[in-house]
Amino acid sequence: MAHEIAHENEIELSVERAWTQAGYSSCVQISMRVKGWSKSGWSRKMKMLFDCGPAVHPDCYASDHVFVTHGHTDHIAGLIPFARAKSQSSSPNCIYHVPEACLEPIDLAKGAFEKMNGDHEIPMDIKTISPGSGEEVVIFEDKRKKKKVVVKAFETVHRVQSQGYAVWVVKQNEIKDGHGIDVSDDDSKQLHVATDEAGETSKCEFVYTGDTHFDALIKDENLFVFEARILCMECTYLHCEKEKEVVNADTYQHVHLSDIIKNYDKFQNEKLEKLVLVHISRRYKKDQVINFLRNGLGKDHLKPLLEIVTVNYTTNGKCYLVKPVDEEWEIKLNKTPGWGWG
Numbered sequence: 001m002a003h004e005i006a007h008e009n010e011i012e013l014s015v016e017r018a019w020t021q022a023g024y025s026s027c028v029q030i031s032m033r034v035k036g037w038s039k040s041g042w043s044r045k046m047k048m049l050f051d052c053g054p055a056v057h058p059d060c061y062a063s064d065h066v067f068v069t070h071g072h073t074d075h076i077a078g079l080i081p082f083a084r085a086k087s088q089s090s091s092p093n094c095i096y097h098v099p100e101a102c103l104e105p106i107d108l109a110k111g112a113f114e115k116m117n118g119d120h121e122i123p124m125d126i127k128t129i130s131p132g133s134g135e136e137v138v139i140f141e142d143k144r145k146k147k148k149v150v151v152k153a154f155e156t157v158h159r160v161q162s163q164g165y166a167v168w169v170v171k172q173n174e175i176k177d178g179h180g181i182d183v184s185d186d187d188s189k190q191l192h193v194a195t196d197e198a199g200e201t202s203k204c205e206f207v208y209t210g211d212t213h214f215d216a217l218i219k220d221e222n223l224f225v226f227e228a229r230i231l232c233m234e235c236t237y238l239h240c241e242k243e244k245e246v247v248n249a250d251t252y253q254h255v256h257l258s259d260i261i262k263n264y265d266k267f268q269n270e271k272l273e274k275l276v277l278v279h280i281s282r283r284y285k286k287d288q289v290i291n292f293l294r295n296g297l298g299k300d301h302l303k304p305l306l307e308i309v310t311v312n313y314t315t316n317g318k319c320y321l322v323k324p325v326d327e328e329w330e331i332k333l334n335k336t337p338g339w340g341w342g
């Protein structure tokens with residue numbers, strides 16, 4: 001019924017910005033809008049920042065939550081300056097979610113910055129979140145509709161302790177007459193969701209892997225990442241002809257484009273709508289990035305994957321999300337002088 005649909009919370013989540021360049025800086029901002037909370041339509045907007053590298057953009061001060069994947073400087077070095085600036089902005093509230101291993105070093109770094117800041121406190125609400133602990137961060141909850149959006153951590157494999165994050169939309173289903181679970185509503189059908197024993201249907205809307213060896217993603221407990229609606233994955237290396245790069249990806253525990261090609265079947269499912277590749281090495285020029293992706297994913301059986309790929313391009317403090325299949329990308333980007341990919 002139209003009346004009911006108007007009051008249903010629809011959740012729209014998208015990648016707003018991505019400033020990422022391997023070894024230099026990584027920040028991915030997503031925005032979430034909840035429709036139907038009031039009669040005015042889109043009524044709640046929240047932002048989440050994944051990683052906080054040194055080049056964190058002032059637009060990210062609007063974030064309500066920051067999630068850190070690991071302690072490498074390109075992912076965390078902007079955190080305390082960010083917190084200081086945000087605390088003085090028009091939206092000072094923010095929760096910082098960090099891996100257990102980062103907590104003490106962050107406290108030490110924060111103390112050092114505070115000391116240099118004339119012993120003025122830099123307010124930060126820091127919480128740890130661990131993969132496999134069942135911990136979840138509730139980003140939004142509508143108790144009346146029994147619907148919530150949560151973020152959970154999952155384990156990744158990198159040279160230091162690391163974790164990725166997944167955003168889930170969870171709905172508690174009606175229990176009918178004490179038996180069975182009513183999964184007949186439109187929402188469940190649309191979301192291609194699975195119902196667990198607790199009577200909850202969960203849909204993975206977004207995954208951010210952070211830095212990781214690809215092997216971590218194909219472990220049984222992490223296979224859900226390929227069924228996220230949007231998968232934002234690091235792909236540091238792209239040159240499939242250079243054996244040395246494949247070795248480097250393995251040694252430095254990063255993803256290589258050849259990992260995606262070898263495991264293309266995992267990406268080909270109806271739930272995955274967008275594959276956003278980030279954290280690309282600065283060694284490639286922009287046309288090389290497009291060509292590596294077009295050539296690497298150009299074979300017939302891989303083309304459906306190429307269709308959903310978006311890659312992030314960073315230049316002079318601006319960022320763009322570019323589709324390699326877009327024939328117009330050269331015209332758009334060649335007008336913009338810049339310093340490479342990220």
Ligand SMILES: [Zn+2]
Binds near residue numbers: 022074075211279
């Ligand atoms: Zn990195």
Ligand SMILES: [Zn+2]
Binds near residue numbers: 070072158211
């Ligand atoms: Zn790293």
